[in-house]
Amino acid sequence: xxxxxxxxxxxxxxxxxxxxxxxxxxxxxxxxxxxxxxxxxxxxxxxxxxxxxxxxxxxxxxxxxxxxxxxxxxxxxxxxxxxxxxxxxxxxxxxxxxxxxxxxxxxxxxxxxxxxxxxxxxxxxxxxxxxxxxxxxxxxxxxxxxxxxxxxxxxxxxxxxxxxxxxxxxxxxxxxxxxxxxxxxxxxxxxxxxxxxxxxxxxxxxxxxxxxxxxxxxxxxxxxxxxxxxxxxxxxxxxxxxxxxxxxxxxxxxxxxxxxxxxxxxxxxxxxxxxxxxxxxxxxxxxxxxxxxxxxxxxxxxxxxxxxxxxxxxxxxxxxxxxxxxxxxxxxxxxxxxxxxxxxxxxxxxxxxxxxxxxxxxxxxxxxxxxxxxxxxxxxxxxxxxxxxxxxxxxxxxxxxxxxxxxxxxxxxxxxxxxxxxxxxxxxxxxxxxxxxxxxxxxxxxxxxxxxxxxxxxxx
Numbered sequence: 001x002x003x004x005x006x007x008x009x010x011x012x013x014x015x016x017x018x019x020x021x022x023x024x025x026x027x028x029x030x031x032x033x034x035x036x037x038x039x040x041x042x043x044x045x046x047x048x049x050x051x052x053x054x055x056x057x058x059x060x061x062x063x064x065x066x067x068x069x070x071x072x073x074x075x076x077x078x079x080x081x082x083x084x085x086x087x088x089x090x091x092x093x094x095x096x097x098x099x100x101x102x103x104x105x106x107x108x109x110x111x112x113x114x115x116x117x118x119x120x121x122x123x124x125x126x127x128x129x130x131x132x133x134x135x136x137x138x139x140x141x142x143x144x145x146x147x148x149x150x151x152x153x154x155x156x157x158x159x160x161x162x163x164x165x166x167x168x169x170x171x172x173x174x175x176x177x178x179x180x181x182x183x184x185x186x187x188x189x190x191x192x193x194x195x196x197x198x199x200x201x202x203x204x205x206x207x208x209x210x211x212x213x214x215x216x217x218x219x220x221x222x223x224x225x226x227x228x229x230x231x232x233x234x235x236x237x238x239x240x241x242x243x244x245x246x247x248x249x250x251x252x253x254x255x256x257x258x259x260x261x262x263x264x265x266x267x268x269x270x271x272x273x274x275x276x277x278x279x280x281x282x283x284x285x286x287x288x289x290x291x292x293x294x295x296x297x298x299x300x301x302x303x304x305x306x307x308x309x310x311x312x313x314x315x316x317x318x319x320x321x322x323x324x325x326x327x328x329x330x331x332x333x334x335x336x337x338x339x340x341x342x343x344x345x346x347x348x349x350x351x352x353x354x355x356x357x358x359x360x361x362x363x364x365x366x367x368x369x370x371x372x373x374x375x376x377x378x379x380x381x382x383x384x385x386x387x388x389x390x391x392x393x394x395x396x397x398x399x400x401x402x403x404x405x406x407x408x409x410x411x412x413x414x415x416x417x418x419x420x421x422x423x424x425x426x427x428x429x430x431x432x433x434x435x436x437x438x439x440x441x442x443x444x445x446x447x448x449x450x451x452x453x454x455x456x457x458x459x460x
Contacts, residue, residue, distance in 0.1 A: 069249070159282065
């Protein structure tokens with residue numbers, strides 16, 4: 001009988017340790033290299049690895065200040081931080097279930113009754129003591145619950161890092177878009193000034209009888225239309241400024257970013273970015289820890305079928321007379337061992353195991369998706385940076401040609417060799433190409449920040 005009991009305990013302990021395995025075929029294959037350059041290497045996610053002050057590579061003090069303010073005041077970061085605190089508190093609560101539980105108690109009651117058909121007088125009973133209980137974690141259920149809670153806390157830490165990186169990237173992208181808009185506004189307003197000069201010249205020639213009134217109307221139309229574009233850019237700037245206010249956690253009514261020159265540097269990304277950098281991505285770390293937590297909870301669900309054992313002890317005093325409560329003769333104590341083995345529950349525990357298994361499958365699928373998204377994000381931005389560099393070079397040639405065309409048209413118009421319509425066409429073409437060049441440059445900055453976010457932080 002004793003050998004059978006030992007065999008049963010050993011068998012149940014072995015079953016308690018069995019957890020579902022992560023099928024490698026359900027994970028995305030690791031490519032040999034990035035299509036756009038760089039190599040891959042297998043490495044475990046590292047949520048605690050520093051991301052670095054990547055924004056300092058842009059060498060813009062105003063950007064540095066905004067990100068510092070966002071780290072301090074952004075509401076999304078505060079929510080993620082509170083959730084991490086909540087997860088860590090749950091870890092402490094699950095760990096506490098593995099420790100002895102000690103409670104102090106005191107009570108008083110008065111009761112009467114009938115003994116052998118004779119009514120007895122009502123009596124008082126006073127008691128005080130200490131209760132101790134301790135669940136023996138023979139099959140690892142409490143340990144696995146603690147492990148799962150700890151992995152959840154690590155996942156919450158990854159989500160906090162992810163929220164912080166997301167906010168930093170959004171602040172940088174919004175600020176850089178605002179600076180690009182400042183440059184575009186200055187360009188459009190300078191063009192309005194050039195159009196007004198052309199209008200003044202056209203009006204003088206019209207009064208002298210050299211051109212028709214139609215030319216004056218065309219010039220006035222161009223001035224008004226360009227002024228409208230400038231006002232639209234003012235509206236866009238106000239919206240970007242208000243978006244920055246929300247990101248840094250300040251009221252839009254009191255938040256301002258002064259108009260300034262676009263002197264921000266465009267950092268160079270070194271060639272051959274390794275895939276090991278992706279291991280710092282907080283979303284990948286969080287997804288992996290969530291997967292491991294789901295795997296551990298399958299073991300917790302299975303352990304619900306195994307026996308539970310608890311040691312109990314109590315000690316104190318009990319007396320019918322309050323004045324005798326703490327006398328040595330009133331002492332009372334007890335010690336015991338409680339065991340419970342589930343036999344039939346209508347399928348509730350099996351349903352719990354199936355539910356935990358489904359949660360594990362969901363976590364595995366989400367982890368796979370997160371890894372695939374990470375590879376996609378990096379490939380997108382590496383391709384964007386390479387193509388934007390080519391586009392910027394081509395757009396620079398277009399701006400140079402358009403500028404030369406405008407200069408030649410102005411000279412020929414003043415000498416009467418071309419019509420005013422030809423001059424306006426040349427000026428419109430130059431303005432359009434210069435604005436396009438600014439937008440391409442802005443896209444290069446946006447792509448650089450997006451690459452930082454895709455890599456999970458700086459590349460050093």
